[in-house]
Amino acid sequence: MIESRIDSIKDDLELFDDDLQKYEYIIDLGKSLPNLEEEHKKNENLVQGCTSKVWLICEKKDDILVFKADSNAAIVKGLVKIILTIFNNLSAKEILDFDTQILQKLNLQEIITPNRQSGVQGMIKRIKEYAKAFA
Numbered sequence: 001m002i003e004s005r006i007d008s009i010k011d012d013l014e015l016f017d018d019d020l021q022k023y024e025y026i027i028d029l030g031k032s033l034p035n036l037e038e039e040h041k042k043n044e045n046l047v048q049g050c051t052s053k054v055w056l057i058c059e060k061k062d063d064i065l066v067f068k069a070d071s072n073a074a075i076v077k078g079l080v081k082i083i084l085t086i087f088n089n090l091s092a093k094e095i096l097d098f099d100t101q102i103l104q105k106l107n108l109q110e111i112i113t114p115n116r117q118s119g120v121q122g123m124i125k126r127i128k129e130y131a132k133a134f135a
Contacts, residue, residue, distance in 0.1 A: 001090065001094065002086060002087075002090070002094065002098050002102075003102065005085060005086045006086060006102060006103065006105055006106060007105070009082055009085065009086070009106060010105055010106055010107075012025070013025065013106065013107070019110060019111050022111050023075065023111055023112075025078075026075060026078030026079060026082070026111070026112075027074045027075055027077075027078050028078070029077075029078040029081040029082065030071075030074055030075070030076070030077025030078035030079075030080065030081055031074075031077070032081060033069075033070065033077050033078075033080060033081045033084070034068070035070055036055055036057070036068055036069060036070035040055055040057050040068070040070075041055050041070065042055075045057050047069075047119070047122045047123050047126050048122050048125075048126075049118050049119055049121060049122025049125070050071075050076065050118075050119035050122050050123070051073075051115045051116065051118075051119060052071050052072055052073035052076045052119070053071060053072045053073075054069060054070070054071045054076060054080060054119065054122075054123060055069060055070050055071075056068075056069040056080075056123060056126050056127070056130075057069070058127075058130040058134070060092075060134045063091050063092075064089050064090065064091060065087075065088075065089075065090060065091070065092060065095065065130060065131060065134060066088060066089060067084050067087060067088050067127065067130070068084075069083075069084060069123070075112070075116065076116065076119065079108075079112070079116065079119070079120055079123075080123065082106070083120065083123050083124065083127070086103075087124075087127050092130075092131040092132070092134045092135040093131075093135065095127060095128060095131035096128060096131045096132065096135060100121075100124050100128075103120075103124070108120065
């Protein structure tokens with residue numbers, strides 16, 4: 001399930017010839033991310049390791065984890081959208097069993113700065129923490 005989501009995003013990114021087009025595409029993805037309610041934009045929901053502010057919350061519905069997130073930076077909102085597309089609506093077990101190294105298939109390191117890469121890792125770490133808490 002997760003692998004097919006990653007492959008779909010990878011296919012979308014490969015439609016673009018250069019990194020600038022991919023960067024613009026990621027920014028456009030962020031525009032489709034619903035805004036997080038202001039009440040959730042508090043320090044306890046901030047993801048550590050991000051240069052920009054990223055707020056991430058999780059709710060459990062039946063056995064499925066539903067994530068919502070937002071950022072104060074356009075490119076980061078796009079990265080958040082990618083991460084949520086991969087991890088949303090899965091069970092805690094599916095998330096915990098997932099090998100995060102497979103994300104390298106997206107080749108984001110070619111497009112985004114090391115600081116942004118660190119932020120993506122911070123988001124994934126936080127998602128896994130939520131999954132452990134709800135497992």
